[in-house]
Amino acid sequence: MDVAAGQLFTGLSLGSILLLAALGLSLTFGQMGVINMAHGEFIMAGCYTTYVVEQLISATGVALIVSLFAGFLVGGLLGAALEMGLIRWMYDRPLDTLLVTFGVGLVLQQAVRDIFGAPAKNVVAPDWLTGGIGIAGTVVPKTRIFIMVLAVVAVIALATALKTTPMGRRIRAVVQNRSLAETSGVSSRLTDVSTFFIGSGLAAVAGVALTLIGSTSPTIGQSYLVDAFLVVVIGGLGQIKGTVIAAFAMGLLNSFVEYSTTATVAKVIVFIVVVIFLQVRPQGLFTVRTRSLA
Amino acid sequence: MTVIGRLGAQSSLKTLGGFAIAAIVLFGVAPAMLTDFRLSLLAKFLCFAIVAVGIGLAWGRGGMLTLGQGVFFGLGAYIMAMHLQMADAAKAHEDVPEFMTIAGVPELPSYWRPFESAPVTILAIAILPAALAAVLGLGVFKRRVKGAYFAILSQALAAALAILLTGQQTIGGFTGLSDFRSFFGFRLDDPVNRRMLFFIAAGTLLVVVAVARQLMRSRYGELLVAVRDQEERVRFLGYDPANIKIVAYVVAAFFAGIAGALFTPIVGIISPADIGVVPSIAFLIGVAIGGRTTLLGPVLGAIGVAWAQTTFSEHFPSAWTYFQGALFIVVVGFIPAGLAGFGPMAKQLLERVRRQSADAATEPDAGGETAETPAATEPEPAQPAAAAEQKVEAR
Numbered sequence: 001m002d003v004a005a006g007q008l009f010t011g012l013s014l015g016s017i018l019l020l021a022a023l024g025l026s027l028t029f030g031q032m033g034v035i036n037m038a039h040g041e042f043i044m045a046g047c048y049t050t051y052v053v054e055q056l057i058s059a060t061g062v063a064l065i066v067s068l069f070a071g072f073l074v075g076g077l078l079g080a081a082l083e084m085g086l087i088r089w090m091y092d093r094p095l096d097t098l099l100v101t102f103g104v105g106l107v108l109q110q111a112v113r114d115i116f117g118a119p120a121k122n123v124v125a126p127d128w129l130t131g132g133i134g135i136a137g138t139v140v141p142k143t144r145i146f147i148m149v150l151a152v153v154a155v156i157a158l159a160t161a162l163k164t165t166p167m168g169r170r171i172r173a174v175v176q177n178r179s180l181a182e183t184s185g186v187s188s189r190l191t192d193v194s195t196f197f198i199g200s201g202l203a204a205v206a207g208v209a210l211t212l213i214g215s216t217s218p219t220i221g222q223s224y225l226v227d228a229f230l231v232v233v234i235g236g237l238g239q240i241k242g243t244v245i246a247a248f249a250m251g252l253l254n255s256f257v258e259y260s261t262t263a264t265v266a267k268v269i270v271f272i273v274v275v276i277f278l279q280v281r282p283q284g285l286f287t288v289r290t291r292s293l294a
Numbered sequence: 295m296t297v298i299g300r301l302g303a304q305s306s307l308k309t310l311g312g313f314a315i316a317a318i319v320l321f322g323v324a325p326a327m328l329t330d331f332r333l334s335l336l337a338k339f340l341c342f343a344i345v346a347v348g349i350g351l352a353w354g355r356g357g358m359l360t361l362g363q364g365v366f367f368g369l370g371a372y373i374m375a376m377h378l379q380m381a382d383a384a385k386a387h388e389d390v391p392e393f394m395t396i397a398g399v400p401e402l403p404s405y406w407r408p409f410e411s412a413p414v415t416i417l418a419i420a421i422l423p424a425a426l427a428a429v430l431g432l433g434v435f436k437r438r439v440k441g442a443y444f445a446i447l448s449q450a451l452a453a454a455l456a457i458l459l460t461g462q463q464t465i466g467g468f469t470g471l472s473d474f475r476s477f478f479g480f481r482l483d484d485p486v487n488r489r490m491l492f493f494i495a496a497g498t499l500l501v502v503v504a505v506a507r508q509l510m511r512s513r514y515g516e517l518l519v520a521v522r523d524q525e526e527r528v529r530f531l532g533y534d535p536a537n538i539k540i541v542a543y544v545v546a547a548f549f550a551g552i553a554g555a556l557f558t559p560i561v562g563i564i565s566p567a568d569i570g571v572v573p574s575i576a577f578l579i580g581v582a583i584g585g586r587t588t589l590l591g592p593v594l595g596a597i598g599v600a601w602a603q604t605t606f607s608e609h610f611p612s613a614w615t616y617f618q619g620a621l622f623i624v625v626v627g628f629i630p631a632g633l634a635g636f637g638p639m640a641k642q643l644l645e646r647v648r649r650q651s652a653d654a655a656t657e658p659d660a661g662g663e664t665a666e667t668p669a670a671t672e673p674e675p676a677q678p679a680a681a682a683e684q685k686v687e688a689r
Contacts, residue, residue: 035442086627094442095359096626099582102575103622110615226453226571229446264461271454275433275447282437 002137007259008252009135013144015251016151019244020209021224022231023154024202026243027195028079030232031175033094034087037102039228040221041109042078042200046071046207047216048112051121061126064208068150071208072201078108079200080193088192105221113218120215129212143212150209154202159240161198171195230274236284245285309507312590313500320496330485337492337560339600340499344553346581346596347499347506347589348546353578354586355510356542357522359441362448363577365455366423366547368569370554372459373422375471375564376406377415382475384410392473393466403464412478423551424544431540438536440525449571456570470565477559488560495556499593502549507589509545518542579618582625585634595632 021043028036050067057063082104090097125143132139162168173181174191182188210220231250235242250270258266324336345363352358379391388395390402408414430451434444460468480487509515520528521535528535558564567573577596584595599621606614629635 029442033442035445086623090627093630095445096630098359098361098442098445099575099578099626100623103619103626106615106619106622110612110619114612222571226446226450230450233443233446262461264457267457268454271450274450275430278439278443278447279433279437282439282443 003259005136006138007255009138009140009144011252011255012248013140013147013251014255015248016144016148017206017209017213017224018227018231018251019151019247020147020154020206021203021228022235022243022247023158023240024075024199024206025228026232026235026240027158027171027199027202029229030236030239030243031171032091032192032195034091035094035098035101036079036082036087036199037098037225038078038082038105038108039101039200039203040223040225041105042075042203042221043207043210043224044109044112044216044218044221045075045078046204046209047123047211047220048116048121048207049074049204050123050208050211051116051216054123060124061128064126064129064212067208067211068205071204075204075207076197076201079196079203082200083193083196087196088189109218109221116218118218120217122215123211125212147209147212150205154205155240155244158198158202162240167191167194230271234274234277234284236286239284239286242284242286313504316500316503320500321493324496325489325492330488333492334488334560335604336597337495338557339597340492340495341553341557341560342577342580342600343593343596344495344499344502344556345550345577346584346592347502348549349577349581350586350589350592351506351509351518352542352546353581354588354592355515355522356518356539358539358543359445359578360448360543360546361445361571361578362450362452362574363546363550364452364569364571364574365448366427366550367554367557367574367577368455368459368564368566369423369426370419370551371558371564371569372465372471372554373409373415373418374555374558375474376409376465377412378474378477378559379471380406380410381412381478382473385476393471394464397463397467399464406464419551419555420548423554424548427544427547428540431536431543435536435539435543449574452569452571452574456566459566459569466565468566470563470567471558472563472565474559474562482559482562491556491560495560498552498556502552503589503593506545506549510589514538514541576618579621579625581632582630583621583632585632587631588634591632591634 021039024042025036025039028034028039046067049071050064053067053070054060054063057066082101086100086104087097090100129142129146132141133145134140160168162172170181170186170191171194173184173186174188174195178188181191206224207221210216210224214220227250231243231246234250235244235246253273254266254270257269261269320340325333328336345367349360349363352360379393383389383391386392390399394402409418430447434440434447439447459465459470465471474482476482477487477491480490482488510518517528517533517538521533521538525535528538554564554569557568580596580599581592582595583591583599584593585591603614603618606617625632
């Protein structure tokens, strides 16, 4: 029983991380059709923001909370800059945005390597997150619970923002019908930039969370990017609901397969399952018909 | 069709000439001018060029952005590496390759057994990458998964293979396979044999280019471009676009597998770092720079980029990464037709200047002229095509 519970919590926690990483992508990739390969580097930016904030503020508890906001801001600004500088010229060429943003990712990675050095950096978790809590016969580290809570908060915040705020309404309007939204007086430029700000900010928040469970290196974003993309593909275009289900499904599948085999085999099996899944539902779990990807 | 008919006789002569020049450069000039070390380096670049020809076919002509050619390259390379290890072990009268003894693997894993035999190895290099591509292509294209989705899946495949290999100690794990002593019985430390390897790579490249040219100029090649530009219309004409795409993808995988198999003995090491996500995408930059829709653009681009990387990173290791990133941004973002795009552009400009000066003297006969100019610049840059498709699908 406790083994199963342990794997269940591992899966849920991995799912939460995937969810945080994929949430921003489901906005920028799912809703806007832009394949942002630099998304992984925005995650990394969140990690390094946490590192810097912790150097500035020695109280780790305060530092973590400050990092969440600072990370969102840093990631968001990077994303907005990327949108304004490059992506705005390429909305009709989604495949090329992929390669262009890959180039941006390379540059960001190398910049971090030059600024902070290649060796991995460690962030100290605050006191109130050390240790674990016993649940259902297994001990769950508090950091993992924090990440799960963070993921839930992020999803609720994003969903509420999209549903109720004027900005969220504008984003949905532009996604559903760009030209009609423009005719109705919505500035699609402003909407595009703010969508990117939010999506990239969320990536950085995922990065902040990652510092709690491992060390930070320049390539950290790369290792989550592919999985995040798969989550969005399974979840369906721009569907928060789909992203949530897909992230936890992948997290759980991964942790249970990993238990019976090895971590590397688990990755491969997850990939095979995704390809088979696409045979059944090429469009992902949930879909709305929007601007289709070329 | 008419374009090919009109250009046929003239351009096949031109092509023959081109091949002759390439052969002279590769088989005569390069070996005479370069030191053994540089020649071996060039042989490595030629391997990348072979991959690039396949990418040009799948991506440039077929519109399939494959981010995972490293998978097929890696399959070819690892199969060859396993055979070379087994051959070395057999020569030393050992049961298992040396690295396994060091790693403490007592018994040969069963999947190594087939690669003891040279014919099986060669067959496997030819068949396995192509077969994997066919399976993935069937799974993806038949279900009309395309564009970004295909790109992401191919990338995930590369990630999966790299992770799988990294975790497998019985195939070298993180460090990969290296220290090969001979290549089908020829000692690899002998400069003459290394020179021979260069000639094999050069010959393979020429054959691969010839095959790709034939494919591109055939009816199939026209269909492939048609699928890239207007997949739905091709479907309505009674073809299955999935089959057309699968063939291009399989051919690209086949080329990449061969390139990998040559890469192993030439470079002397293959590891997961050579075939993961980043190197797989790096294959694309040479293709993009040279001109993805052309035949020779990818070849020259791949060689140029590989050469630049070697020269650059000798002096400024970190600057190369910035430069590579900048290349992706500038070339893909702003010159999608690549350097090859400048050729037709210059031709058009010259044409216009010539016509203007001719117009000054005689009555303008612009109708016939303008109809011919775009036809002569045969490969269409991908940008208008993508834009057109977007418009159609948005309806």
